[in-house]
Amino acid sequence: MKIVVAYKWASNPQDATVGAQGTVDWSRAKPGFSEYDPVAAELARRLADATGGEVIGLTVGTKRVDATLARKAALSRGFDRAVIVADDSLEGAGSTQLAAVLAAAVRHIGDVDLVITGDSSVDVGSKMVPTVLAGQLGWPAVAEVISITGQAGALRVERAVPTGTQVLEITGPVVLAASTDAAVARVPGMKDILAAGKKPVESLDLAALDIPAAAGTTTVTGTSRPDLLTRKGQMIDASDPAAAAAELVAALRGAGAL
Amino acid sequence: MTEAAEPDFDVIVIGAGIAGAITAYQLATQGRSVVLIERGEAPGAKNLSGGVLYCRGMQEVFPDFLTEAPVERRITRNYINFLNADSSIGIDYKDTRLSDPVNAVTVLRAKLDPWLAEKCEEAGVFLMPGVRVDKVLTEDGPTGKRVVGVKAGDDELRAHVVVAADGVNSFISQEVGLRTKEPLNHLAIGVKCVVNLPRETIEARFSVTGDEGAAFAIVGDCTQGIGGGGFMYTNTESISVGVVLRLDDLTAKNKSTTDILDYFLAHPFIAPYLEGGEVVEYGCHLVAEGGLAMLGEISMDGLVVVGDAAGLTLNTGLTVRGMDLAVASGVAAAKGIGAALDSKDTSKVGLAGYREALFASYAGKDMETYAKAPAFLETERMYKEYGELIGNVLYGVFNLDNSPREHLLKVAMKAFKKSPVKIKHLIKDGLAGVRAL
Structure with missing residues (x-):
């Protein structure tokens, strides 16, 4: 089985700052293997080990996704090899464009049975890439996946739905987005990182990929902060604990919280 | 082998x-x-x-x-400052030779x-x-x-x-x-914050130009008498400012690092440099001082x-x-x-x-x-009395309050008598300082 894990080398919002006008300053944010992607890598590795398959890490982005540090960080997650599309013209690319490039790279890799992604990226979090990617490829897409078993062409996928879980049988190639807690990902050890330095990496030229032209363009013209919740700021005098507890319960009831 | x-x-x-x-x-x-x-x-x-x-x-x-x-800025201005609660005495050392060749950044x-x-x-x-x-x-x-x-x-x-x-x-x-x-007197805790300001503002406030920068070393009221000191230096578009506090003294005097830093940042000598800036980083780190x-x-x-x-x-x-x-x-x-x-x-x-x-x-x-420097810097008087003493001498000189003027020596002796610092301390610390530094 040939499994592709589409991962993102994304800026960590922990060090980003939001200005008063709602603009986000990412300049201090450090890039890393996007928060939920280790889960996808873990699911892929387990499935490949169970079926004797191959796991290929795939990412697209600016030149920084192809830095030595980024390559090793990705390859230490259990991939057998990596395919990278690094081009600075992808700076600021939206979910639709990134998914189109990913799809072209998946076609380039060829004979892919399955693409697994994380739940969403840590920096943008649109949750769109898996479905747009599937749409580009003409494949089905399944989100909130919690387990994957079976063989190529006969996958058994379990996914979380609001009413519980659902089991799906999938016959053709498919894009699966893992739920955030589908698996506990292994933390790469020293041997994993050493091995990562020796794994093959294929860099694809963006211009040489077959990417259908988009019918239109999307431009961000404004950003604003979410509306802040107005708080009641109600204070309860706690000098008499019993009375304070009663007052708290009454206040919570009154607000419909209990 | x-x-x-x-x-x-x-x-x-x-x-x-x-x-x-x-x-x-x-x-x-x-x-x-x-x-x-x-x-x-x-x-x-x-x-x-x-x-x-x-x-x-x-x-x-x-x-x-x-x-x-x-690198952020090339340090061409070093400012050494004794800080008291309501006065500050400084040595402003600016030297173009420090930028060619560059010595500190x-x-x-x-x-x-x-x-x-x-x-x-x-x-x-x-x-x-x-x-x-x-x-x-x-x-x-x-x-x-x-x-x-x-x-x-x-x-x-x-x-x-x-x-x-x-x-x-x-x-x-x-x-x-x-x-x-490590024994506590070998360790200090550094607490600092980085304050963002436009580069023109930094250059104007610290009177530096281009990629020149300033470094301030401050003792006295910045640590509220605790062994250690304050520092402030310019980055390209931010100022790093903080205090280093000797752990043994901090523990003995039972003070909190954040209170001391807040006091320092709000000090009338420091605050004008930081006004309008935004704190973008804050943290603390152990410093070896042995x-x-x-x-x-x-x-x-x-x-x-x-x-x-x-x-x-x-x-x-x-x-x-x-x-x-x-x-x-x-x-x-x-x-x-x-x-x-x-x-x-x-x-x-x-x-x-x-x-x-x-x-x-x-x-x-x-x-x-500098083997003797740490012991010298543990001298209590460094962090309080000396700064106040110099401050009082200078106050006596510059405060023209219509009282008849006295010779500098007399002003100094008066201030000295009021100060808990004794002649023997002055001689002892002076000699120790010369030997240690």
Whole structure:
């Protein structure tokens, strides 16, 4: 089985700052293997080990996704090899464009049975890439996946739905987005990182990929902060604990919280 | 010396700060195989902002350091200040000779460390971030315990030499018994924040131009009488400001670091520099202040200790140094380790070249020169009475309140009589100061 894990080398919002006008300053944010992607890598590795398959890490982005540090960080997650599309013209690319490039790279890799992604990226979090990617490829897409078993062409996928879980049988190639807690990902050890330095990496030229032209363009013209919740700021005098507890319960009831 | 298993690398360096990165870089340029292990997800990730780097040593390693590396400003103005609650007395030392050749620069470690790591990778170092070393591997050798590698999680890596560059609280050197837990008077806590301001504002407030910068060293009311001092220096578009507090004194006086920093930031002498700025970073870090006394054993069979981990920091009261000593120790360690690898003797005896090279360098010599500085800087009077005394003398001179003027000597004697400082203190501290600094 040939499994592709589409991962993102994304800026960590922990060090980003939001200005008063709602603009986000990412300049201090450090890039890393996007928060939920280790889960996808873990699911892929387990499935490949169970079926004797191959796991290929795939990412697209600016030149920084192809830095030595980024390559090793990705390859230490259990991939057998990596395919990278690094081009600075992808700076600021939206979910639709990134998914189109990913799809072209998946076609380039060829004979892919399955693409697994994380739940969403840590920096943008649109949750769109898996479905747009599937749409580009003409494949089905399944989100909130919690387990994957079976063989190529006969996958058994379990996914979380609001009413519980659902089991799906999938016959053709498919894009699966893992739920955030589908698996506990292994933390790469020293041997994993050493091995990562020796794994093959294929860099694809963006211009040489077959990417259908988009019918239109999307431009961000404004950003604003979410509306802040107005708080009641109600204070309860706690000098008499019993009375304070009663007052708290009454206040919570009154607000419909209990 | 025979070793049980074939090593994975010639050298394992633990910690990708300045000392570790320089050691690794120098060894890689010698053609050794080196792995540089870093606990943070990327080098610099764990590091608190930065500081003033006396950069000559760095330029010996990287001749194009000033043009290539991410340096903030070149320090051409040094301001030494005695701060009292309502007065401040300063020496403003500005010298164009300090910019040609450049002697000191401000750096932000979040930028500098990744640059150093990149240089290491270019030189062939295998960089391994995101790995926390749990312990060193040791074996019993003919001359006692010998370090043969490191363990992290389930994985082990072996090398001829392990370099502990794991910072001021070096767990590695404590684990192998090279160091004991430091006495509190050897340690200080640095609390600082980085305040963003437009570059033009910084240049106007600190009266510097272009990429020039200023460094302020402050004693007295900034620490509310606690042993230590305040500092403030300019980065390109931010100001780093904070205090360093001796742990023993802080504990004895039962004060909180945040209260002291807040008081300092709001001090009428400091606040105008920071006005309108936005605090973008805040944190604290242990600082080694023991000087030469803290530099104990720095090598054993199969292991050397460099930088802060070796206690290589120097506070002379006027200059606080650590990063330049880290560079020097990295260069010296690489030299000693190289010689040991060549002679196939990486025992403590084989590694003796490190200590020799260190003490032949400016770092070792300066540690010896300033050996008495830490004890001198523990003098209580430095942090309170002297500043107030000078302040009162100057007040007597400048406060023309229509009372008849008196000769300076008389004014001074009056202020002196009011001060708890006695002649014997003045003589004692003066002599100690001259000898220590």
